[in-house]
Amino acid sequence: MTAARPLDPLTLLRPRRKITGISAILLPFTESGDADWPGFASHCVRTADAGLTPAVNMDTGFVNLLAPEQKNEVLDATRSALAGKSFVAGAFVGDAPGAPFDLDGYRRAVAAIVQRGGTPVIFQSHGLTALPDTELLAAYEAIGRDCDSFIAFELGTMFAPFGRIYSADLFRGLLGIRKCSGAKHSSLRRESEWQRLVIRDAVRPDFKVYTGNDLGIDMVMYGSDYLLGLSTFAPEQFARRDVYWSSGDARFYELNDVLQYLGFLAFRAPVPAYKHSAAMFLKLQGRIGCDATHPRSPHRPGTDRELLRGIADQLGILV
Numbered sequence: 144m145t146a147a148r149p150l151d152p153l154t155l156l157r158p159r160r161k162i163t164g165i166s167a168i169l170l171p172f173t174e175s176g177d178a179d180w181p182g183f184a185s186h187c188v189r190t191a192d193a194g195l196t197p198a199v200n201m202d203t204g205f206v207n208l209l210a211p212e213q214k215n216e217v218l219d220a221t222r223s224a225l226a227g228k229s230f231v232a233g234a235f236v237g238d239a240p241g242a243p244f245d246l247d248g249y250r251r252a253v254a255a256i257v258q259r260g261g262t263p264v265i266f267q268s269h270g271l272t273a274l275p276d277t278e279l280l281a282a283y284e285a286i287g288r289d290c291d292s293f294i295a296f297e298l299g300t301m302f303a304p305f306g307r308i309y310s311a312d313l314f315r316g317l318l319g320i321r322k323c324s325g326a327k328h329s330s331l332r333r334e335s336e337w338q339r340l341v342i343r344d345a346v347r348p349d350f351k352v353y354t355g356n357d358l359g360i361d362m363v364m365y366g367s368d369y370l371l372g373l374s375t376f377a378p379e380q381f382a383r384r385d386v387y388w389s390s391g392d393a394r395f396y397e398l399n400d401v402l403q404y405l406g407f408l409a410f411r412a413p414v415p416a417y418k419h420s421a422a423m424f425l426k427l428q429g430r431i432g433c434d435a436t437h438p439r440s441p442h443r444p445g446t447d448r449e450l451l452r453g454i455a456d457q458l459g460i461l462v
Contacts, residue, residue, distance in 0.1 A: 150334065150337055150338065150341065152333070152337050152365060155337060155340055155341070155365040155366055156364055156365060157364065157365065157366045158364075158388075158391060159388070159389055159390070159391050160363075160366065160388065160389060161385075161389045162363045162368055162369070162385040162388060162389065163196075163351060163353075163368035163369075164194070164195040164196070164368065164369055164371075164374065164381055164382065164385055165195065165196045165197075165198050165231060165353060165368070165369065165370040165371075166190050166195040166196070166197060166198060166370075166371065166374035166375055166378050166381065167198045167199075167201040167202065167203035167204065167370065167371065167372045167374070167375055168183070168186055168187055168190060168197050168198060168199050168201070168203065168204055168221075168375055169186065169203050169204065169372075169375045169418060169421045169422060169425065170183055170199075170203075170204040170205055170217065170437070171183055171186070171422060171425070171431045171433065171435075171436075172422075172433065172435045172436055172437060172438075173432075173433050173435060174433055174435050176435070176438050178213070178216070179431060179432070179433065180220055182430070182431040182432065183217075183220055183224075184220055184223070184224035185224075185430070186375070186425070186430065186431070187199070187220075187221055187224045187225055187230070188224055188225065189378060189379075189430070190375070190378040191225055191228045191230075193378040193379045193381075193382040194382045194385075195374060195378050195381065195382055196229055196230060196231060197221065197225065197230045197231075198230065198231045198232065198233070198264065198370055199217050199218065199221045199230060199231075199232045199233070199261075200214050200217050200218065200232045200233040200235065201232075201233045201264065201370075201372070202233075202302065202303075202372065202415075203372040203375055203418060203421065204217060204233070205418070205436075205437040205440060206233045206235045206266070207235060207237065207303070208437050208439050208440065214235070214252075214255070215255055217232075218232060218255060218256060218259045218261065219259065221259070221261070222259045222260055222261075227260070229260075229261075229262070230260075230261050230262075231261055231262045231263070231264050231294060231370075232256045232259075232261040232262070232263060232264065233263075233264050233266050234249060234252035234253050234256060234263040234264065234265050234266060234286075234293075235252060235266040235268075236248040236249055236252060236266070236268045236270070236271075237268070238268050238269045238270050238305070239269060240269050240304075240305075241269070241273075242268075242269050242270045243270050244268075244270035244271055244273075244274055244278075244282055245268070245270050246282065246285055246286070249265070249271075249286045250286070250289050253265075253286060253289045253290050253293070254289060256290075257289065257290050257291075262290070262291075262292060262293065262294065262324075263286075263290055263293045263294070264293070264294045264296055264327065264370070265283070265286055265293055265294065265295055265296055266296055266298070267296060267297075267298050267303070267305055267306055267307060268305050269304075269305045271305075272305055272306070272307035276310070276312070276313050276316065279313070280313070280316045280317070280319075280320065283295065283317065283320055283323060284320055284322075287320060287322030287323065288322075290322065291322070292322055292323070292324040293322055293323060293324070294323070294324060294325050294326065294327060294351075294353065294370070295317055295323050295325070295326035295327070296326065296327045296329070296355075297309055297314075297326060297327065297328050297329060297330065298329050298355075299329055299330045299331060301331065301414055302329060302414060302415075306329075308328075308330045308335060311338055311339075311342060314326070314339055314342060315342050315346060318342070318343065318346045318347040318350050323350075324350070324351060325350055325351030325352065325353055325368070326339075326350075326351075326352060326353065327353040327354075327355045327370045328352060328353065328354060328355055328356070328367075329355030329356070330356075331356050331357075331358055331359070332356075333356070333359050333362065336352065336354060336356065336359075336362055336365075336367060337365060339352050340352055340365055340366045340367060343366075344366070351368050352366070352367045352368065353367065353368050353369055353370040354367040354368070354369045354370075354371070355369075355370060355371065357371055357372060357373040357406045357409070357410045357417070358403075358406055358407065358410060360373065360399065360402060360403055360406060361399055361403070363385070363388060364388070372417060372418075372421070373402070373405065373406045373409065373410070373417075375421055375425075376405060376409070376420075376421050376424045376425070377402070377405075377424075377428075377458060377460060379460075380398065380402060380458055380460070381402065383398065384398045384399055384402065401454065401457050401458060402458075404454060405424075405451075405454045408420065408447070408450060408451070408454070409421065409424075413441050415440060415441050416440070416441040416442060416443050418436050418437075418440055419434070419436045419440065419441070419442045419443045420443050420447060420451065422434040422435065422436050423443070423447060423448050423451055424451045424454075424455065427448070427451060427452055427455050427461065428455060428460050428461065
């Protein structure tokens with residue numbers, strides 16, 4: 144039996160490709176522990192005005208820590224702020240190890256998003272990822288019946304205990320679900336994502352592979368689009384980087400390097416604390432008034448502020 148040829152990522156390079164950027168929106172908080180709704184609305188508008196699609200109720204928005212009514216408040220605030228502009232939103236079903244797949248829970252989450260004009264991003268759950276492959280694909284088919292389209296989401300366990308990175312064969316099966324328009328891939332492994340790009344190009348070229356690799360944001364060079372938490376730090380700079388790539392401007396590389404340096408700092412262990420890094424970075428820019436985060440979310444040391452200030456200065460975005 145002949146061994147499979149090693150993947151050559153250089154063959155995947157896609158110069159001058161138009162990049163689709165989706166940016167997970169930070170839900171900012173006040174010192175009292177309440178959501179900062181004016182700051183949230185302003186950041187949604189800022190992101191959309193930069194040319195990126197806002198993504199709300201994602202990990203960056205503390206979706207796993209919000210009560211159902213709070214998630215609906217986020218959706219209502221997003222619809223009001225964007226006034227008809229497109230957005231995507233996480234469809235999250237909280238459960239515990241050993242729980243059965245909760246189709247009704249997913250249908251409720253999807254309905255809340257669709258009713259407000261958004262596109263669902265289907266978060267994994269213990270019940271979903273425990274399913275055998277055939278049943279898991281059937282579960283996505285069932286979820287998709289209640290919307291025009293949805294984005295799937297593979298999540299590594301470094302982000303959440305219920306996460307699962309699918310096999311290549313299972314990923315190929317996702318491409319056969321017509322309502323599934325794309326999938327966010329968050330393994331933090333380039334090789335896994337390159338493999339998905341090869342499958343996508345061969346099977347369904349219109350399918351979007353959204354990189355969730357905040358430690359490898361240059362995956363856009365190989366054909367990935369993105370749905371990142373890192374882009375919430377500086378949406379205009381990500382949008383400018385994307386234009387540089389599509390126009391063949393060599394400034395892409397230097398700007399990408401600075402943004403990746405920001406990613407290495409912000410997404411170090413413990414990874415969930417990147418949301419505090421984002422709040423500090425946005426406050427340094429004068430975009431929000433407080434760098435507090437959800438009371439149950441981990442924090443970074445205060446000394447990070449000076450490191451972040453140096454990066455903001457490099458990007459030219461200090462107030």
